Amino acid sequence: MKHTNIKNTKYMVYLAMCLALELALSYVEALFPFNMGIPGAKVGLPNIVTVLLLYTAGPVAALSVGTARVLLGGFMFGNLFAILYSAGGLAVSFAAMLMLKKTGAFGIAGVSIAGGICHNIGQILIAVCITNYSVLSYLPFLIAAGTAAGAVIGVISGITAKRLGTMLRKL
Numbered sequence: 431m432k433h434t435n436i437k438n439t440k441y442m443v444y445l446a447m448c449l450a451l452e453l454a455l456s457y458v459e460a461l462f463p464f465n466m467g468i469p470g471a472k473v474g475l476p477n478i479v480t481v482l483l484l485y486t487a488g489p490v491a492a493l494s495v496g497t498a499r500v501l502l503g504g505f506m507f508g509n510l511f512a513i514l515y516s517a518g519g520l521a522v523s524f525a526a527m528l529m530l531k532k533t534g535a536f537g538i539a540g541v542s543i544a545g546g547i548c549h550n551i552g553q554i555l556i557a558v559c560i561t562n563y564s565v566l567s568y569l570p571f572l573i574a575a576g577t578a579a580g581a582v583i584g585v586i587s588g589i590t591a592k593r594l595g596t597m598l599r600k601l
Contacts, residue, residue, distance in 0.1 A: 452476040452499040471575040481587040522552030539584030546580025
């Protein structure tokens with residue numbers, strides 16, 4: 431019984447550290463906006479942790495930490511609209527990443543690219559509900575930005591997973 435409690439405690443501490451890292455990366459993005467040439471487009475640095483968790487701890491952990499980051503990050507660095515847009519992006523991107531990961535046909539970078547594209551699609555869907563259909567004109571630019579950001583996030587996540595693989599498997 432003690433061994434199980436220790437293992438559960440280590441796992442919860444690991445997830446809490448991942449959430450803290452996601453929030454720190456959200457703060458870095460809020461402090462130093464990376465200009466991608468498209469208003470509102472971000473690299474999505476916190477998604478490094480989400481993708482890493484999807485591959486190392488599983489979908490429940492990744493979605494739990496991602497959801498907590500959207501809520502806490504929105505209250506800390508944004509507003510209600512930021513939470514709505516982020517939640518829409520997370521829902522659509524996570525569903526796409528999970529489905530592609532389960533197929534096994536894509537590597538971590540490919541799954542991340544799909545996540546980046548689908549995150550922007552989710553945000554556009556929220557924008558259409560809040561405003562009107564004219565925001566759809568941003569979609570081609572956001573798909574390009576999501577592809578670039580997803581590739582960067584996927585490469586970083588892949589490198590991190592390889593370097594931390596042994597340690598993460600023990601958790």
